[in-house]
Amino acid sequence: MKYGMRTPSLKKSIAARTSGRATRAVKKALIPGYGTKGRGWLNPKRKVYSKTTFSWFDLFK
Numbered sequence: 001m002k003y004g005m006r007t008p009s010l011k012k013s014i015a016a017r018t019s020g021r022a023t024r025a026v027k028k029a030l031i032p033g034y035g036t037k038g039r040g041w042l043n044p045k046r047k048v049y050s051k052t053t054f055s056w057f058d059l060f061k
Contacts, residue, residue, distance in 0.1 A: 003052050004052075004053060004054075005053065005054055005055070005056060006053050006055050006056075008055070008056050
């Protein structure tokens with residue numbers, strides 16, 4: 001598990017903003033209940049990762 005500041009990546013940031021939106025739209029259309037409230041418990045590792053790391057954008061908040 002990673003602790004501390006995440007390494008910034010412009011390529012991954014752009015990919016997350018573009019392809020992620022299309023993927024979510026397709027999944028929402030095909031899978032009933034996808035993206036609804038309360039689905040976060042399916043991936044507990046994501047919760048731990050977001051609590052133990054921070055982005056360099058967070059330093060300027």
